[in-house]
Amino acid sequence: MLSKEDFQFSLEMKVRDYECDMQGIVNNSVYQNYMEHTRHEFIQTMGLNFAKLCEEDIIVVVARIEIAFKNSLVSNDTFVSSVKVKKEGIKYIFEQAIFNKKNAQVIATGKVTTVARIGGKLMHAEVIDKAIQCLNKK
C-alpha cells in the first residue's frame, strides 16, 4: 500500500475551513494548491528556488497534471503531502500523494509533468538535473 515512505519529501498540513466547499469536503481544486505548495517546498530542500530559477531565466512550467481522488478530507483533518521527482527525456515528473494523517488513508494521488524553458526554449536544465542526482545519491 502506498505510504509516505515511497516518496522523497513530505509536508504536514491541516485543512483550513475556507478550503471546504458546500459538500463539507475539501474542494477538488484545493489539492492542486496543496501539491503545488509541496513541490515548491520540496525543490527548496534540493537547493533550488522557484524565484531564483526565474532570475536565471529558467522557467519551470507545468505541462500536464493528473489527479486521482480516492477519499475526501474534511474540516479539522491533518494530512501529509508527499512528493518525489524523476526525469524522463526532457520532462521533470513529480509523483505526489496526499494521506490522511489519522489513518494513513490515501486521499489523492497526482502526477505532475513539468518542463524547463530556458531563453524561451524547452531544454534540459543542468542545475535541476544536478539537484535530482544529488537527491538520488542520498
Place this chain on the structure above:
Amino acid sequence: MLSKEDFQFSLEMKVRDYECDMQGIVNNSVYQNYMEHTRHEFIQTMGLNFAKLCEEDIIVVVARIEIAFKNSLVSNDTFVSSVKVKKEGIKYIFEQAIFNKKNAQVIATGKVTTVARIGGKLMHAEVIDKAIQCLNKK
C-alpha cells in the same frame, strides 16, 4: 484544430486579477475552478442541478482529473470555457477546453471523470443518463 464547436456547451468568462500568481499568469489550479464552474452551469442546461441531485441522494463525485496546459491566460484576457459529456461504463466523462477569446488559441484541455454514488454505492444514475440522451438528440 480544437474549437468550441467541438463541444456541447460554452461559457465566456474574464480573468480576474486575483486569479493570477506571481508569474503574472492565471495559476494552474484556477483552471480547475473554471472547469468546475463550467460543468455546473452545463448540467443546469441539461435540467440537472448539483444541489437537487444531492437532495435525491445522488452524489456525483470527481474520480479523476487530467489537465494539459498549452498556453497561459493573463490579466484582462477573456476566455471561452467549453465542455461535452459522454458515458463510458459507469463513468460520466466530461471533456473540457479553455480557449483565449481573442485568437481562439487553446489554453488548456481537460478530461474529468465522475461517478455517481447513490445511497453510498457507485451506480448508473438514470436521471443523468436520460439528460445525456436528450442532449445527444438535439
Place this chain on the structure above:
Amino acid sequence: MLSKEDFQFSLEMKVRDYECDMQGIVNNSVYQNYMEHTRHEFIQTMGLNFAKLCEEDIIVVVARIEIAFKNSLVSNDTFVSSVKVKKEGIKYIFEQAIFNKKNAQVIATGKVTTVARIGGKLMHAEVIDKAIQCLNKK
C-alpha cells in the same frame, strides 16, 4: 435604500460553487475578491490600467478595508457589484456594495482605502486625479 444607482460603475457576476463554503454560502473572503475585480474593471473604464500604472512606477496599494456583511449569497445567485471613488487628502476611497440581482437586497457594503506610492513615496497621482475628475464631470 442603497441601490446600484448610488454608484459610478456596476458589474454583474454569478456565484461559482467553489466560492461557497461548508455553510453553503459564499465565503466572506470571496467578497473581497469580488470587490477587487470590480475596482480593477472600474478603473479601466476610467482609462486607467493596474498593470500600466505599475510600469509608470505608480503603485496603488490597499491600506484599509472595511466590509459589512448584511445577507448571504448562495449557489446559483446572480449579483451586482457596484463601486464609486472619491479622493480624501492623499487617499483614494472606493465605496462598494454587492446586491442580490433577484431582489436588489444588499449583500455587503465595503469601504476600501487606497494610496498611491510613486517612487516609494506616498503621494498624489496626477493621472488618477484627472481620471476621477473626468468621471465626476460625466
Place this chain on the structure above:
Amino acid sequence: MLSKEDFQFSLEMKVRDYECDMQGIVNNSVYQNYMEHTRHEFIQTMGLNFAKLCEEDIIVVVARIEIAFKNSLVSNDTFVSSVKVKKEGIKYIFEQAIFNKKNAQVIATGKVTTVARIGGKLMHAEVIDKAIQCLNKK
C-alpha cells in the same frame, strides 16, 4: 509596539506561492483567509467547535470585518497570526494581527465582529460566553 504577546492565541503559518498575486505579494483577500483559519483554531482551544455549534443551531456569523494593511508578505515568508476575543453587548469581537516571523513586523491588523444567531434570532450564546470567561481566568 504590537506583538503576539498582546493576544490570547497565535498560530504560525508559511506563505504558499499560490497565495501571491501578480505583484509578487500575498493578495489582500488571503489575509482574511489566514484570519478565519486562526479564529477557527482559536475557538477550538476554547473547547468550541464551529461544526458542533452549528449542530446545536448556534450559527456564528461575521457581521463586519476591518483590516489595516501595514506591510506585505512575500513568497517564503513565515508569519504569526494572533487573535484575542472580547464581548461587547451582543457582539463577539475578535482582534487579530499578523506578524512577519523574521522581524516581528506588523503585516496586518484586523477587527472581526461576529454575532450568534440561535434559532434564527441574534442573541447571547451561553456556551460561548462561558468559554470566554474561562479563557480570561487563565
